[in-house]
Amino acid sequence: MAQVGLRLISKVINMKKLRKDHLIWCSEKLKQMKFVDRKIKMEYSILLFPC
Structure with missing residues (x-):
């Protein structure tokens, strides 16, 4: 699940139209996340992807 979260974060940061709520x-x-x-x-949280 953590790897999925990191990939989603990576995709969001690389979006062309990045908004403040995405950040x-x-x-x-x-x-x-803790290492x-x-x-x-x-x-874990219910909200997997930003609205």
Whole structure:
């Protein structure tokens, strides 16, 4: 799930028309990720993609 989240963040950041709410969504997703022992731990949320 964390890899999917990172790929979505990457796609959102590379969009041609990037809005402020997209950046806020990416920031919130990155805040949910923690790196522990070379592994990504993620707090899950219902909102998978920005509105």
